[in-house]
Amino acid sequence: IDLDSAKAQGLVGEQLTGYIGIVTASPTPEVRTMVNEINLRRRASYQEIAAKTPGATLNAVEKLAAEKLIAKTPSGQYVQNAAGQWVKKP
Amino acid sequence: CNPTVKIEAPDKPIEINLNVKIEQEVRVKVDRDLDDLLESNPDLF
Amino acid sequence: GELTAQYDIAAGKGNLRASGNLEFAPGRLELQTVLPLLRGSVTRMSGKMSYTAEATLSDRGVTSSARATVSNLGFVTTAATAEGVEGNVRLASLLPLRTQGVQTLRIKRLQAGVPLSDGAISFDFNREGLRLVDATWPFAKGKLILVSSGGAITASNAEFILTVQDIDLAALIELVEVPGLRATGHISGKVPVAIRNGDPILLDGKVAAQDDGIITYKSAATDAAPTEQTKLLTDALRNFHYTELSGGLSGNANGDLVLALALRGANPDLYDGYPFAINVKLEGSLAEVLRRGTVGFSPIELIKQEPEPALTPPAKKMEP
Numbered sequence: 001i002d003l004d005s006a007k008a009q010g011l012v013g014e015q016l017t018g019y020i021g022i023v024t025a026s027p028t029p030e031v032r033t034m035v036n037e038i039n040l041r042r043r044a045s046y047q048e049i050a051a052k053t054p055g056a057t058l059n060a061v062e063k064l065a066a067e068k069l070i071a072k073t074p075s076g077q078y079v080q081n082a083a084g085q086w087v088k089k090p
Numbered sequence: 091c092n093p094t095v096k097i098e099a100p101d102k103p104i105e106i107n108l109n110v111k112i113e114q115e116v117r118v119k120v121d122r123d124l125d126d127l128l129e130s131n132p133d134l135f
Numbered sequence: 136g137e138l139t140a141q142y143d144i145a146a147g148k149g150n151l152r153a154s155g156n157l158e159f160a161p162g163r164l165e166l167q168t169v170l171p172l173l174r175g176s177v178t179r180m181s182g183k184m185s186y187t188a189e190a191t192l193s194d195r196g197v198t199s200s201a202r203a204t205v206s207n208l209g210f211v212t213t214a215a216t217a218e219g220v221e222g223n224v225r226l227a228s229l230l231p232l233r234t235q236g237v238q239t240l241r242i243k244r245l246q247a248g249v250p251l252s253d254g255a256i257s258f259d260f261n262r263e264g265l266r267l268v269d270a271t272w273p274f275a276k277g278k279l280i281l282v283s284s285g286g287a288i289t290a291s292n293a294e295f296i297l298t299v300q301d302i303d304l305a306a307l308i309e310l311v312e313v314p315g316l317r318a319t320g321h322i323s324g325k326v327p328v329a330i331r332n333g334d335p336i337l338l339d340g341k342v343a344a345q346d347d348g349i350i351t352y353k354s355a356a357t358d359a360a361p362t363e364q365t366k367l368l369t370d371a372l373r374n375f376h377y378t379e380l381s382g383g384l385s386g387n388a389n390g391d392l393v394l395a396l397a398l399r400g401a402n403p404d405l406y407d408g409y410p411f412a413i414n415v416k417l418e419g420s421l422a423e424v425l426r427r428g429t430v431g432f433s434p435i436e437l438i439k440q441e442p443e444p445a446l447t448p449p450a451k452k453m454e455p
Contacts (some may be wrong), residue, residue, distance in 0.1 A: 001134060017332070022356065030112050036175025041134055043212040044179050046094060047246070054115030054427055059334070059390030059421040065102075066131045069135060095233025103399070103410035106368055 001030060003038060006072045013078025013086055018062035022087050030079045047088065147194055147275035154187035159208070166210075188229065191420070199229040205240070214293065215331030219243025234260040237268050245272075248335040248388020248422045251279065265289050267295065270275055275310060276303035277321065284327065293330035299323055299342050320348025321375070328382055335388040343381040349376040350398070362410040371402050371411050 003020070006012045007011075011031055015021040021041040022031065046061045070079045072090050081087045128135045149238060165180040167173035169325065181292025188201035194368050208220035222240035227233045239257045246251065254272040264287025272279045278300040285294030303316040326340025350370040377400035386392035398413040 002244045020265060033175050037178070038134055040175060040211065040213060043213060045127050045131070045134070047211070047216060048132075049127065050122055050423075051246075051426070052124070053116055053119050055420065055423065056116040056120055057390050057423045059227070060114075060116050060420070061120055061124070064120055065128075068124055068128060104367070104371075104406075105387045106371070106414070108362070108364075108413075108420040109370070110415060110417050110419075112417070112421070112424070114323045114420060114423075133269065 001034060006031060007077050010078055014073050016066050016080045016084060019066035149192035151190045154186045156165060158183050165168055177210050177212050179211045182206060201226040202434050214330045215245055215247035217242050217245050230261055250426050274302060275306035277301035295328045297326040297328050312428060315353045318348060318350045320344045337385050337388060340384040347378050365451055370405050373403055376400050388422045391419055393418045394421060
């Protein structure tokens with residue numbers, strides 16, 4: 001399973017932290033491993049951007065990435081709202 | 091008279107209380123790098 | 136790699152031996168591609184690993200052991216990015232994973248909120264799980280020592296005590312290069328650290344100077360009319376002999392940290408050495424400043440932007 005189909009099936013969604021979160025109550029081990037691996041590779045990339053940008057912390061980069069990722073999520077897929085709850089993007 | 095020695099308690103120190111916040115606005119600096127990152131890794135984002 | 140196996144049907148005993156050299160490269164060959172167990176917990180692996188592993192099958196079941204030598208190993212995990220990892224690891228068993236007692240590796244560079252160089256990490260993986268026995272880095276002519284405190288390290292729970300030992304203030308200031316600031320003295324203390332979602336969270340650590348020292352700050356900036364507040368502070372800090380210096384440290388090393396600094400002492404050239412109590416709460420990406428090695432702004436400019444904080448006038452103001 002890849003990220004796009006997992007998102008399309010509503011199994012996972014974009015969090016406020018810039019990482020993928022599991023939405024489904026019963027994720028398969030394969031989905032769990034995919035999410036962990038994607039998030040770790042995202043983190044490595046965010047870290048690289050923070051390292052080369054004076055004044056930027058990892059958290060600052062993560063937050064800005066989350067804004068972009070949530071904005072570009074197609075309607076009907078899950079994102080976290082400001083309160084951190086899973087909602088379907090209108 | 092017997093001299094009394096008064097130990098003078100040190101005066102109350104001059105107090106300086108200060109809050110300093112280091113705000114670094116990095117949105118602009120990071121914006122393009124993030125766009126490139128998202129575009130060049132479709133499998134991740 | 137090389138794999139040899141024998142099996143003696145009659146005796147019901149078998150032996151399997153594997154050895155080889157792996158050269159990791161991100162995206163091509165990584166340990167987690169060889170050991171799927173590690174997928175999602177380590178990535179971007181580079182460097183070399185040579186290994187020998189042995190498994191024996193007998194009526195008592197399977198026993199296994201392994202030895203690995205890593206050189207210039209690099210990898211990224213949620214909590215830290217490591218580069219230049221060197222050393223040997225002896226495993227007493229592969230499944231379940233157990234080390235043969237405490238193992239030690241040297242790490243050229245570790246980025247975990249703050250940049251740490253030339254460290255040595257000793258860890259033990261036994262029945263109770265993974266535990267950091269000792270991890271020491273030289274830092275500002277002193278040491279940073281990290282030890283597990285809250286039981287075994289798991290993906291979601293890792294608690295440590297960071298011991299700050301004899302950090303030389305002059306060397307520390309050199310690391311962050313605050314223009315015009317010099318200080319003498321050494322600080323030590325303990326900072327509890329919890330890893331949460333990979334971020335090192337500092338939980339109200341305390342550091343303090345054991346001995347007296349001197350702080351001199353000559354603000355280069357010929358700033359405009361300083362507020363009464365900043366004038367008094369810069370006058371005091373022109374030659375501040377502290378008798379007490381203590382700091383409270385808390386926050387997220389990957390985000391915002393709060394340093395609450397308390398200074399007691401006096402400037403012998405100001406109001407005949409009238410005692411001062413200076414409390415500065417510094418909030419922001421302090422760890423990032425350490426990583427970048429320059430503060431990148433003049434503190435006085437920063438202080439002046441602050442709203443006029445409380446200033447208690449001295450009991451009796453003596454003009455020098």
